[in-house]
Structure formats: structure tokens, C-alpha cells
Amino acid sequence: MFALLLLLAHFALCSPLSRPHSTSASYTVKESLPAPPPGWAAYSRAPGNHQLKLKIGLTQARFGELEQALWEVSTPGHERYGMHLGKEEVEELVKPLEDSLALVDAWLEEHGIPLSALSRSPAQDWVTLMLPVSAAEQLLNTEYHVFRHTPSGDYLVRALQYSLPAHLHAHIDVIQPSTTFARLQPKRRSLHGERISLGSSAAAIPTSCNSTITPACLKEIYNVGTYTPSATSGNILGIAGYLEEWANINDTNWFLQTFVPEAAAQGYMFSVELINNGTNSQNESEAGGEANLDVQTTAGLSYPIPNIYYSTGGSPPFTPDLNTPTDTNEPYAEFLAYIQGKTDAELPRSLTTSYGDDEQTVPYSYAVRVCNEFAQLGARGVSVMFSSGDGGVGDGLGPNDQAYGPTTCYTNDGKNTSTFLPGFPASCPYVTAVGGTYREGPEWAVPFSGGGFSKYFSQPSYQALAVGTYLAQNPAYVSMYEGLFNPFGRAYPDVSAQSNNFTVNLGGEWVLEAGTSASCPTFTGIISLVNDHLITNGRPALGFLNPWLYAEGHYGFNDITIGNNPGCYTNGFNATVGWDPVTGWGTPDFGKIAQIVWPY
Known part of the structure; x- marks a missing residue:
């Protein structure tokens, strides 16, 4: 040890370029x-x-300064609120x-x-x-x-x-790639491959949106009314795609003809940008359930705002028997490098991602670095949304469920301690995590809605009051689940939206899809409308949502007070009045939000 200290002291005295060659x-x-x-x-x-x-x-070197700037441009009432940083300013700070x-x-x-x-x-x-x-x-x-x-x-x-x-x-x-074992899974639940038949009145609001979710349902539930956004304001909605999930143009056109005929009549369609040798096959048999769910949901809500589908290559699996000559990299890094290289005018104002994994499968250093990359996007005025996950507080198994294999609710630190499983990137404090609801009049928390508390990231100041209030009013969770979750961690989700029985055209057939993969593009579509409302009136886009959301934005949300998110053989957490780790602040009311943001 003494010899090592002497060696380190020698290095400290040497100029950087005169240091000895590295040896094992x-x-x-x-x-x-x-x-x-x-x-x-x-x-x-x-x-x-x-x-x-x-x-x-x-x-x-100067990330702390960037983070401070992020808080300032994202917090209502601050003199810099809405004054987002430019590309060169962010690059200078990182x-x-x-x-x-x-x-x-x-x-x-x-x-x-x-x-x-x-x-x-x-x-x-x-x-x-x-x-x-x-x-x-x-x-x-x-x-x-x-x-x-x-x-x-x-x-x-x-x-x-x-x-x-x-x-x-x-x-x-x-x-x-070194120690990262995350598998980057889509947060989508195909409802047993269920096919449905649509009659001639499909474009009308169904008798009950409890059974089938369409764009008309979402616009009614979330009080969009007759609001018509601009196609030329510079507002862009981005959809991140991975794992060779291909968004099909023919399927989406059929969806629009059925549910948003005015969009189809105008030839409206998402555009595609390929990243890291990404592809977007248009073979009907290869249409992606996740990709189609994402692009059809956002298009149905945000038309005529331009939508861009970013297809990032670099997907597993590696096949050792074939001695594959290249390996996959974590695609978040590839996507972020591409999107951050865009000019300020080219950036999407809102971005939805329906993928993630258990936080503990992502090495801490990599999780922090990726999270910091999202902070850069927030500082530049991008609202970044992630699905909160589909396993409740862990594997989705409640106390009365039968297990057909070993539970995954254990730590991977070699101790195999029982634990809830927070999701990443939903647990990153610089993104907005979107949980799930179902039914309407009122909405309930959907049982699979991912939610909980990060083990990696501490609780940001913007949510300390809301989370502290929840825990103080529900002390049973602190004692009953002691050791299973970190009450001082970044809590999520922040918001929620409908996530069940979404009508999607897939391979030319109508299917029902579910998951926070549905709620995330839904919420992003609503935020894109809010950004349009701001931009067309000469205001800056919302950018990073959470400081605004926890300070005042939540007054424009429908509070969800029914339901829970079981997992790890527990009942999970309950939805309740105010913020909760099942549905966050609840679901958006576009009309109310538009009134809240108008003064800014």
C-alpha cells in the first residue's frame, strides 16, 4: 500500500504527458x-x-453547471425559465x-x-x-x-x-460494452394476439372507451376538444425505435384512413431517420407491434405536427455459433450521439421512448452517464418521456399469483436480497416517466403500471415535497416494505395515461395492444399539442417537464385514486390523492394545461 501511495504521489507531481507508460x-x-x-x-x-x-x-468537466442551467430554464418563476441552451452552449459545458x-x-x-x-x-x-x-x-x-x-x-x-x-x-x-447486461425491452403487452373487427363506424367514439381505445377516445378523455395544431411552426415529435422494430407505412396509412381520415387525405405520414445502420423494413410480415403502436398513437393525436421515427441499429442477439464478427453496443449511446448532433432547429420538442430494463442490470456508471445525456436534451428544450415499465414494482406477480419459475426480485450484488426492481431510464431524474391507466369515468391505475423508487438516483428537489407527503400519509409502506425500496430515491412515474386496449393496425390486421408503451406516446402526443400551443403564440416549448410539473403543471392533471401496481409477490403501492408511485400526478387535461402555460 505504501509503495502504491508513493507511485500515486509521483504521478501527481508529473506533468500529464510526462507520466510513465501504463502497465498492468x-x-x-x-x-x-x-x-x-x-x-x-x-x-x-x-x-x-x-x-x-x-x-x-x-x-x-462542467456538468454541474449544465445541471444548474437545466433547473433554471425549466423552473417556472426563474428569470431564465424557457431560455433553453443552444447546441454549442451545451457542448461547451460537457x-x-x-x-x-x-x-x-x-x-x-x-x-x-x-x-x-x-x-x-x-x-x-x-x-x-x-x-x-x-x-x-x-x-x-x-x-x-x-x-x-x-x-x-x-x-x-x-x-x-x-x-x-x-x-x-x-x-x-x-x-x-463491458459490464452492461440490460436487454432494452419494449414495454408493450400484446393482448394474446387478439384480432378485432372494425365496422363502418370505427372512426366514431365507441360506446365505451373501456373496451377499445382510439384517437377519438384519447382526445375526449384528455380534453383536446377541437384544437388544431400547426404543421409549420417548427414543432417536431420524435419516436425512438430499437431492436429492429419497424414502423410500417401501409399499416399507419390504413390506421389514419380509419381514425383520422383528414390526415390520410392530406398524405400525412411519419418520416424515418436511420441511426447506426438502423433499418425500417416495409415487409408487412415484419411490421413491429411496438413501432406501429408508437407511430399510430402519436399520429392519431398530433396530426399535422411532423412526427419522426428514429430507428437505431445495434440490437441483440449475438450468435456465438456463427462467430458473428461484430457485437452490439448499447443503442442509447448511439441514439443520443445522433440526436445531440442535430441543430437546435432540427431537434424534436418532445420525444417518446417505450423501452427500458431493470435498473440493476445497467452498471451505475453507465446509468449515470446516459441519464446525464438526457439532461443535455432537457437543457436544449426537449421534453423526454419514457415508459415506466409493465411489471408494477417488480416482476408483476402479486401475492395471489402462481409462479411458473423463479422470481426475479433479488439483488444482483451477489447477496440475492429480496428487492423491488426499479426501471431504467424511467428512474433517471432528467426524464418524465409515464405510468399506465385504464377504464374511463373515472380512470383507474392499470395493475402493471411500473412505479417505485430508484436505487441509483437520489430524490431530486423538485419532487421532495410531493413524495414526502405521499410517504408521510402512507407510513405502512415504509414499514411493510422496509428494505425492498429506497424511500430517498428518485420516485416515479411522474404522470400516466391510458395503456390498455389500444387499436393498432399490424400487418394489415386490427389488433389490441397494451402496456406503458401505449401510455408514453399518448402522453407525448398531448405534450406535443401543448408545445404547439406555446410555439404558435411566440412562446418557448416546455422543455424538461418535471420542475414545471411538480411546481404547478400538476394542477392540469386528472388525479387517479383507484388501483395499485402489484409485483414481487406484494400488492405494490396504491394510487391515492395527489402524487403516487403508481400513476404519478395522474393523466393530462389538455384544456387545463393550456390555460396554465399561457402566462409563460
């Missing part, structure tokens, strides 16, 4: 897992020639120190990696390079293995730990 003796562990997450098992050593697309996240750039470059060159082989983000806070496993193992002093996900049969090439030279730890936040 100077490496210390940067990140490690005690074992693969539940459901994953080691399969074999990774082939040495297997290609990895490594992304190195350099420390963002760029690494020159010292960090020089040290990391020197390290890579020591390992024979020419700087010409690197690609860098505009702010230079991400460095991307392709390496075979054999070279990556030397660079990171680790071993990569093929891991198999037993329930699905998917494979990933990952490491249980990686190391860096000691003097680089303060300059690098994260390197992936």
Missing part, C-alpha cells in the same frame, strides 16, 4: 460485478477476433478538460491505437473505436466472455470487470 501493475479496477445478473450465465470465452465497438465516456483528452489519447497510443482510428463526439466527451476482443482485453486488463440469457436464449459478449491505469480513473466515466 498500475491498473486498478474501474468497475466490477460479483456475478452475472439473474438469468445470465457464462457460456464460453469470447473469440479473440470478435469485434467490439468500444465507447469511452470522458469525464464532463467537453472534457484538455488534460483528460491528452491523457486518454496517450494511453490509447501506448496500446498501438492510432488517433486516426478514433471518432469523437462534437463535444469530444465520447471516443469511439473498433477493437478485437484480444486488443480490448489488453487495453482494459480484463477478460471478455460470451454470456447466455437463459429465458430468451440471447447471447452477449461482456466482461464482469474492467480496469484502467490509476491516473485515468478521474478522467473516464465509463467504457462500454
Whole structure:
């Protein structure tokens, strides 16, 4: 230990570029897992020639200043409210120190990696390079293995730990793919493949929206009225797509002809942008249930606002038997790099994402870094929405449910302690998490609505009063679920919307879909209308919603007080008056929200 301290003291006295070459003796562990997450098992050593697309996240030197700016431009009453930052301003706040750039470059060159082989983000806070496993193992002093996900049969090439030279730890936040086992699942529930038949009056409001949700239902339930948005204000609604989920144009056109005939008559359709070798096949047999649900829901609500479907490539599974030459990267990083590269005019004002995973399957360092990337979008005036998940407080199994396999409600820290399972990115404090409801007159919390408290992120100040009030008024949860959740963590969801019995055209047939994959694009559609209301009247878009939502926006929401979100063999939490970890503040009332935001 004394020798190590002397070595570190020597490094501190050296100028950055005069430090000795990195050797395995100077490496210390940067990140490690005690074992693969539940459901994953080691399969074999990774082939040495297997290609990895490594992304190195350099420390963002002034992120604290960016976060402060985010709070200021997002909080009603602050003198900077609505004065969103531009692309160059954000990049200036997240760029690494020159010292960090020089040290990391020197390290890579020591390992024979020419700087010409690197690609860098505009702010230079991400460095991307392709390496075979054999070279990556030397660079990171680790071993990569093929891991198999037993329930699905998917494979990933990952490491249980990686190391860096000691003097680089303060300059690098994260390197992936390494220890991330998240599977990025869509939060959609196909209702047993149920097909439905629509009569000639399909475009009219059904007798009861309890049985079938259409655009007319959503507009009625959420008080949209006859509001007609602009097609030319510069407002854009974005839909993030992953995992080769393809949004079908013919299906969506049929949907619009049936439910929004004026949109079909005008030739209205979402546009597509492909990211990281993404694709969007138009083969009817390959139409994606998640993708079609997303684009048809947003189009039905937001026409004629331009909708863009972003299809990001890089999806599992890796197939070891075929010795696949490339591996998948976490697609959030690819999507964020692309979207942050857009000019301010090109950015969507609202963005919906219906994908996520258990928080604990995402390494803490990577979760924080991805969450910070969403903060950058918020500072630039983008409202970022995520589905809250479809497992209640965990696996969705209530106390009276039969288990057909081992429960997943255990920690993956090697201790296998019983726990609720918060979802990510819904648990990120810089996004708006959307839970689920069903029925109408009144709406109830849908039982699968994901909600709870983060183990990674502390409770942000904007929600401290609301969450504290909920816990104070429901002390039984604190005692009954002690140890299962973190009452001091970022609590979610923030809001909710309808999430059951959505009518979708899929492969030319009418089906019913459910999940917070439905509520998230629904809520995003409503926020896009609010942004249109603001922009067309010369006001800035809402941007990051949560400070506004918890301060005053919640007065424009329908409080949901019936239902709960069971999981992990418990009844979960209850919906109640005010904010709750099942439905958040409730569901939006467009008319009321429009009146609230008008003074700004």
C-alpha cells in the first residue's frame, strides 16, 4: 500500500504527458460485478477476433453547471425559465478538460491505437473505436466472455470487470460494452394476439372507451376538444425505435384512413431517420407491434405536427455459433450521439421512448452517464418521456399469483436480497416517466403500471415535497416494505395515461395492444399539442417537464385514486390523492394545461 501511495504521489507531481507508460501493475479496477445478473450465465470465452465497438465516456468537466442551467430554464418563476441552451452552449459545458483528452489519447497510443482510428463526439466527451476482443482485453486488463440469457436464449459478449491505469480513473466515466447486461425491452403487452373487427363506424367514439381505445377516445378523455395544431411552426415529435422494430407505412396509412381520415387525405405520414445502420423494413410480415403502436398513437393525436421515427441499429442477439464478427453496443449511446448532433432547429420538442430494463442490470456508471445525456436534451428544450415499465414494482406477480419459475426480485450484488426492481431510464431524474391507466369515468391505475423508487438516483428537489407527503400519509409502506425500496430515491412515474386496449393496425390486421408503451406516446402526443400551443403564440416549448410539473403543471392533471401496481409477490403501492408511485400526478387535461402555460 505504501509503495502504491508513493507511485500515486509521483504521478501527481508529473506533468500529464510526462507520466510513465501504463502497465498492468498500475491498473486498478474501474468497475466490477460479483456475478452475472439473474438469468445470465457464462457460456464460453469470447473469440479473440470478435469485434467490439468500444465507447469511452470522458469525464464532463462542467456538468454541474449544465445541471444548474437545466433547473433554471425549466423552473417556472426563474428569470431564465424557457431560455433553453443552444447546441454549442451545451457542448461547451460537457467537453472534457484538455488534460483528460491528452491523457486518454496517450494511453490509447501506448496500446498501438492510432488517433486516426478514433471518432469523437462534437463535444469530444465520447471516443469511439473498433477493437478485437484480444486488443480490448489488453487495453482494459480484463477478460471478455460470451454470456447466455437463459429465458430468451440471447447471447452477449461482456466482461464482469474492467480496469484502467490509476491516473485515468478521474478522467473516464465509463467504457462500454463491458459490464452492461440490460436487454432494452419494449414495454408493450400484446393482448394474446387478439384480432378485432372494425365496422363502418370505427372512426366514431365507441360506446365505451373501456373496451377499445382510439384517437377519438384519447382526445375526449384528455380534453383536446377541437384544437388544431400547426404543421409549420417548427414543432417536431420524435419516436425512438430499437431492436429492429419497424414502423410500417401501409399499416399507419390504413390506421389514419380509419381514425383520422383528414390526415390520410392530406398524405400525412411519419418520416424515418436511420441511426447506426438502423433499418425500417416495409415487409408487412415484419411490421413491429411496438413501432406501429408508437407511430399510430402519436399520429392519431398530433396530426399535422411532423412526427419522426428514429430507428437505431445495434440490437441483440449475438450468435456465438456463427462467430458473428461484430457485437452490439448499447443503442442509447448511439441514439443520443445522433440526436445531440442535430441543430437546435432540427431537434424534436418532445420525444417518446417505450423501452427500458431493470435498473440493476445497467452498471451505475453507465446509468449515470446516459441519464446525464438526457439532461443535455432537457437543457436544449426537449421534453423526454419514457415508459415506466409493465411489471408494477417488480416482476408483476402479486401475492395471489402462481409462479411458473423463479422470481426475479433479488439483488444482483451477489447477496440475492429480496428487492423491488426499479426501471431504467424511467428512474433517471432528467426524464418524465409515464405510468399506465385504464377504464374511463373515472380512470383507474392499470395493475402493471411500473412505479417505485430508484436505487441509483437520489430524490431530486423538485419532487421532495410531493413524495414526502405521499410517504408521510402512507407510513405502512415504509414499514411493510422496509428494505425492498429506497424511500430517498428518485420516485416515479411522474404522470400516466391510458395503456390498455389500444387499436393498432399490424400487418394489415386490427389488433389490441397494451402496456406503458401505449401510455408514453399518448402522453407525448398531448405534450406535443401543448408545445404547439406555446410555439404558435411566440412562446418557448416546455422543455424538461418535471420542475414545471411538480411546481404547478400538476394542477392540469386528472388525479387517479383507484388501483395499485402489484409485483414481487406484494400488492405494490396504491394510487391515492395527489402524487403516487403508481400513476404519478395522474393523466393530462389538455384544456387545463393550456390555460396554465399561457402566462409563460
